[in-house]
Amino acid sequence: MNAKKARELIVKMVSAAKASHVGSSLSVVDILAALYSGTGNISPDNFKSDERDVVIMSKGHAAAAYYSILHITGFISADDIGEYGQNGALLGGHVTSGIPGVELSTGSLGHGLPYGVGIALARKNDIKQGRVFVIMSDGECDEGTTWESALLANHHKLDNLVVIVDRNRLQSLTDTELTLKLEPFAAKWEAFGWTVREINGHDVGQLNDACEASSSPICIIANTTKGKGVSFMENSVLWHYRSPNNEELVDALKQINVGER
Amino acid sequence: MRDAFISSLIDAAEVDQNVTLITGDLGFGVFEEFAAKFPKQFFNSGVAEQSMLSMAAGMASAGRKVFAYSIGNFSTMRCLEQIRNDICYQKNPVTVVSVGGGYAYGNLGYSHHAIEDFSVMRTMPGLKIISPADRLEVESAISEIIKKPQPYYLRLGRNGENSIHQAKPEYKIGKLIQIAEGKNGTILFTGSIGLLAVAARNELAEQSINIGIYSVPFVNAIDPEELKRIATNGNIVVLEEHYYKGGLGSEVLEVLNEYGITALVHIVGSKRTNISQVGNREYLLTENEISVDRIVNFFRNSSKY
Numbered sequence: 001m002n003a004k005k006a007r008e009l010i011v012k013m014v015s016a017a018k019a020s021h022v023g024s025s026l027s028v029v030d031i032l033a034a035l036y037s038g039t040g041n042i043s044p045d046n047f048k049s050d051e052r053d054v055v056i057m058s059k060g061h062a063a064a065a066y067y068s069i070l071h072i073t074g075f076i077s078a079d080d081i082g083e084y085g086q087n088g089a090l091l092g093g094h095v096t097s098g099i100p101g102v103e104l105s106t107g108s109l110g111h112g113l114p115y116g117v118g119i120a121l122a123r124k125n126d127i128k129q130g131r132v133f134v135i136m137s138d139g140e141c142d143e144g145t146t147w148e149s150a151l152l153a154n155h156h157k158l159d160n161l162v163v164i165v166d167r168n169r170l171q172s173l174t175d176t177e178l179t180l181k182l183e184p185f186a187a188k189w190e191a192f193g194w195t196v197r198e199i200n201g202h203d204v205g206q207l208n209d210a211c212e213a214s215s216s217p218i219c220i221i222a223n224t225t226k227g228k229g230v231s232f233m234e235n236s237v238l239w240h241y242r243s244p245n246n247e248e249l250v251d252a253l254k255q256i257n258v259g260e261r
Numbered sequence: 262m263r264d265a266f267i268s269s270l271i272d273a274a275e276v277d278q279n280v281t282l283i284t285g286d287l288g289f290g291v292f293e294e295f296a297a298k299f300p301k302q303f304f305n306s307g308v309a310e311q312s313m314l315s316m317a318a319g320m321a322s323a324g325r326k327v328f329a330y331s332i333g334n335f336s337t338m339r340c341l342e343q344i345r346n347d348i349c350y351q352k353n354p355v356t357v358v359s360v361g362g363g364y365a366y367g368n369l370g371y372s373h374h375a376i377e378d379f380s381v382m383r384t385m386p387g388l389k390i391i392s393p394a395d396r397l398e399v400e401s402a403i404s405e406i407i408k409k410p411q412p413y414y415l416r417l418g419r420n421g422e423n424s425i426h427q428a429k430p431e432y433k434i435g436k437l438i439q440i441a442e443g444k445n446g447t448i449l450f451t452g453s454i455g456l457l458a459v460a461a462r463n464e465l466a467e468q469s470i471n472i473g474i475y476s477v478p479f480v481n482a483i484d485p486e487e488l489k490r491i492a493t494n495g496n497i498v499v500l501e502e503h504y505y506k507g508g509l510g511s512e513v514l515e516v517l518n519e520y521g522i523t524a525l526v527h528i529v530g531s532k533r534t535n536i537s538q539v540g541n542r543e544y545l546l547t548e549n550e551i552s553v554d555r556i557v558n559f560f561r562n563s564s565k566y
Contacts, residue, residue: 050324097351103322105350108342114312115347118319122281125301126323148309152316155307 001037001072003030003204007229007256009068009081015249017085019093023227023239025065027168027201028135031222032057032069034207035133035164044074047101051129054119056104058112059137059166060095067091067099075101110143112136113163117149120161131160133211139171142180147192153217154193161217163194166201168226170237189219196221202228229259262418262453263360265396267291269403270328274299277407279324283317285310285331287360314340317355318347326410330358333366333375337414341381344412349386354410357382358417362392362452363502364531364545365419374545376531378416380507383481388412389434390480392451392509395424398478401432409434418453425455425476435484437491443473446495446560451477451509454502454551461498461556470560480509485520488513492524496563498556502546505530527559 006029014022032055036042041053057066067084070076076091076099083089090099094107104115116134123130140146153161167185169176176182186196195214199206201222210220226240227233230252244252271294274280282295283304296303302325306313310331317329329336336359337344348355359375366373382390391406391413393399399417406413430438440455441462448458455476462472473494477483491497499510510528517524531549538548546552 105346108346110311111315111343111347114315114343115319115322117312118316118321119323120319121304121316122320122323122325128323145309145312145315148307148312149316152306152309152312 001033001069003033004256004259006033006065006068006072008253009071010064011230011244011249011252011256013064013068013081013084015244018243019064019085020241020243021061021064021093022242022244023233023236024059024062024137026228026230026233027224027226028059028062028166029065029069030202030204031135031164031166031207032065034204036069036073038204038208039211040133041130044100053130054103054116054132056106056112056116056132056134057095057102058106058109058134058140060106060108061093063091063093063095066095070101073101109137109140110145113149114145114152116161117152117158120153120158121156124156124158124160131162133162133164135164135166137171138165138167138169138176138182139179141165141182150189150192150194158217159213159215162211162220163218164220164222166224167221168224170226170235170240172240174237186221194219198223230255262393262396262399262422263291263420265399266358266403266417267295269400271295271298273403273407274302277326278302279326280407281320281325281327283313283327283329285313285329285335287331310335311340311343314343314355314357315347318343318351318353321353321355322351326407327355328358329355330360333359333361333373334378337375337378337382344388345385348412349388352387353412356406356413356415358415360417361419362416363418363454364542367542367545368539370539371536376502376504376533377507379480379501379503379509380511382414383507383512385412385414388414389482390414390416391478392416392480393478394438394450394453394455394476395422395426397424397426397429398432398438398476400429402478405432405434416452422453423456425459432478434479435482435487436479437475437477437483437487440474440476443471444494445470445472445564446497447473447475447491448498448500448556449475449477449491449509449513450500451480452502454500457551457553458500458556461553464553464557465560468561470564472560477509481512483512483516485516485522488516489520489522492517492522496525496527496560498527498529498559500529500551500556502551503530504533525563527563529555
């Protein structure tokens with residue numbers, strides 16, 4: 001899959017809707033591209049199957065990234081993408097169920113992982129195929145339910161559950177380590193009994209490899225850059241909120257076009 | 262009530278392998294039989310109520326009919342957003358179960374007094390509250406829930422309450438269940454507090470005031486036609502083991518107002534006179550002015566209207 005096209009859509013959608021979270025979306029988009037083009041067995045054709053892979057986008061504020069990928073994979077129409085964030089539109093600023101391809105409404109952090117634990121637990125007991133992928137932000141790991149769920153997944157040996165943390169190290173106001181220290185992050189998940197794999201979250205190949213099966217739940221720490229692909233948005237908290245104006249949009253599109261991804 | 266809940270659930274789980282019970286680490290001496298009989302249908306989330314409710318929702322989305330169980334406030338307020346977003350918005354068939362509604366755990370203190378739960382659960386989108394009057398109504402409730410999978414809040418008392426029914430009543434969402442007839446007014450009650458209504462009725466009957474009694478298990482889904490009929494029968498007392506604002510009384514007033522039905526209504530609920538009080542259930546009911554006297558006095562003093 002071409003994440004470059006998704007990046008173009010993201011900046012256009014966010015700019016047209018005067019919406020926020022463009023940096024978060026550019027951060028997570030390669031993770032989504034990897035799941036929907038490689039590792040994940042999920043498409044409009046098998047979405048009703050109870051043995052398909054399930055993707056839960058717990059990082060609900062990066063809706064523009066998710067919807068772009070769902071458009072490219074054939075779930076969401078171009079018309080709906082064009083109306084993103086407008087009055088009466090199907091698509092809004094946080095991931096919402098009822099939209100084709102969406103499993104769970106998110107936007108309040110800390111819900112996706114326990115929900116995914118429930119699906120994985122039911123499937124394991126019912127001896128059903130299909131894995132559950134939960135995409136989380138690193139700031140989301142401040143939530144207590146993240147660690148409750150980490151206990152639950154290990155206790156029930158949920159080898160059908162994969163968490164991918166978009167580790168861009170920036171949250172609402174500043175660096176994650178200045179907000180509520182997460183490090184040593186990998187060691188925490190390991191201590192909870194998870195298989196931990198740390199990779200470059202913008203490398204689709206590494207992401208796919210990291211999803212290889214394990215006998216325990218898997219936590220992939222995907223190191224990313226917030227705002228990846230647009231120089232003036234990269235590693236900047238401002239672009240958690242700010243929407244690109246016309247001039248900035250043109251510049252962003254130019255950079256995405258000449259960029260590698 | 263708790264024993265009726267688990268025995269009904271065992272019956273249901275025997276015929277439907279999707280019936281699943283998750284407990285937030287409670288139910289010692291109650292759930293052992295269920296756990297032993299249905300190991301793939303029983304889970305203990307540990308003391309992690311928020312994750313329990315999200316997990317219940319996830320399991321329900323995968324085809325299970327889930328009952329998520331804890332005490333009073335722990336399965337409701339502690340995880341209200343999980344109920345709103347993951348259960349209600351997603352329309353997942355999860356029944357949030359709380360045991361010890363009202364002052365059932367009176368001497369355990371304020372943390373265990375569940376007297377504001379209706380007020381927050383009443384407005385959860387698509388969620389139906391069921392508050393059974395006795396163990397026979399609990400059996401009716403479980404049958405109804407299994408038949409119509411959707412989000413529910415099942416508020417149970419504790420154990421050993423006296424029954425108000427002789428036989429298992431028929432449950433239909435919205436319908437009130439008649440306990441006694443009467444031409445001079447009506448008591449609407451919910452939960453295991455109906456015997457106070459019966460006592461009040463008996464006292465009033467001695468003064469030739471004949472009061473009808475209904476159990477109202479569907480706290481946030483009252484059929485307005487039923488209220489219309491009841492309003493033609495004189496004044497109304499709403500009796501509930503809940504703070505007098507925000508519960509069944511408020512629901513009744515809202516329905517009356519919405520449908521333009523005129524009635525004089527008196528809510529006999531907890532006055533929350535002193536939230537630090539401990540004591541057994543009977544003591545706390547009296548201290549918080551949920552009493553036979555209040556019902557009797559209202560009908561006596563309002564009979565001239």
